[in-house]
Amino acid sequence: MNRQTRLNAVLELLVRNGSLEVDEAAIELRVSSATIRRDFDALAKQQLLNRTHGGAVATGGSFKLPLTYKIAREGEAKRRIAEAAAKMVSRYQVVGLNGGTTTTEVARALAASPNFLAGGPGDPPALTVVTNALNIATELTVRHHIKIVVTGGVARPQSYELTGPYAEQVLNDVVLDIAFVGVEGLHHMIGATARHEDEARVNQQMASRARNVVIVTDSSKFGRSAFAMIRTIDQINIIITDDGIPDSTVKELERAGVSIVIA
Numbered sequence: 001m002n003r004q005t006r007l008n009a010v011l012e013l014l015v016r017n018g019s020l021e022v023d024e025a026a027i028e029l030r031v032s033s034a035t036i037r038r039d040f041d042a043l044a045k046q047q048l049l050n051r052t053h054g055g056a057v058a059t060g061g062s063f064k065l066p067l068t069y070k071i072a073r074e075g076e077a078k079r080r081i082a083e084a085a086a087k088m089v090s091r092y093q094v095v096g097l098n099g100g101t102t103t104t105e106v107a108r109a110l111a112a113s114p115n116f117l118a119g120g121p122g123d124p125p126a127l128t129v130v131t132n133a134l135n136i137a138t139e140l141t142v143r144h145h146i147k148i149v150v151t152g153g154v155a156r157p158q159s160y161e162l163t164g165p166y167a168e169q170v171l172n173d174v175v176l177d178i179a180f181v182g183v184e185g186l187h188h189m190i191g192a193t194a195r196h197e198d199e200a201r202v203n204q205q206m207a208s209r210a211r212n213v214v215i216v217t218d219s220s221k222f223g224r225s226a227f228a229m230i231r232t233i234d235q236i237n238i239i240i241t242d243d244g245i246p247d248s249t250v251k252e253l254e255r256a257g258v259s260i261v262i263a
Helices: 003-017 022-029 033-045 075-086 101-112 134-141 165-172 197-208 247-255
Strands: 019-021 049-052 055-058 094-097 127-131 146-150 176-181 185-187 191-194 210-216 228-231 238-241 259-262
Touching (some): 003 019, 003 022, 003 033, 019 022, 033 049, 033 055, 075 210, 075 238, 101 134, 101 176, 101 210, 134 146, 165 197, 191 197, 247 259
Parallel strands (some): 094 127, 094 176, 210 238
Antiparallel strands (some): 185 191
């Protein structure tokens, strides 16, 4: 079992049991206790569990997207992408975020940025975030200097994204300075796509309300297309990705008028 698979297995055990002892996990996964301690520490650093003496307990983060919201192989790349995205945002702007591992990292980078520290009494919010992702809203709600606007809609149990006409109605009434959109496929001829049509419709609406549409995705999504269209290439302003993107793809996207940022 490789590390990625093991981390996912640890999270699944934790979600199932609520708490987990080091020795218990080591026996279940047939690895050493030292390995499990390192795994617990890695997951705690990502706020996906809380360490206890001899084990770990689940947090709200542990239950985020329990089936599909796995620890990303490209975790470090996603954090660099998120940091690059946060630098594009100015104080007092309105930002849209859909659901996903990369956009969640963007939310964390925005929350940690010194550009959005709380101002004085009576100052407007340092940042306004509009999202249809319940996990992102939960993480940012404790940041009192950030105004959170959550769409309505029906929650998808596999992604914690709110979808449907209620979500679309709220988005229809807002204006965004910038929308950061995570995708499941990005093809230089087809565009940005999602697996589920209801998620894609909300993503379309969010992007349509933004002055700038920025796709945030690791390089593994390039050259792929999913079922439902979010945005054609000519409707995308910027793509932020990692250095795994082929040079030929960069050239094709730039010819299509898209700016590429390598994080």
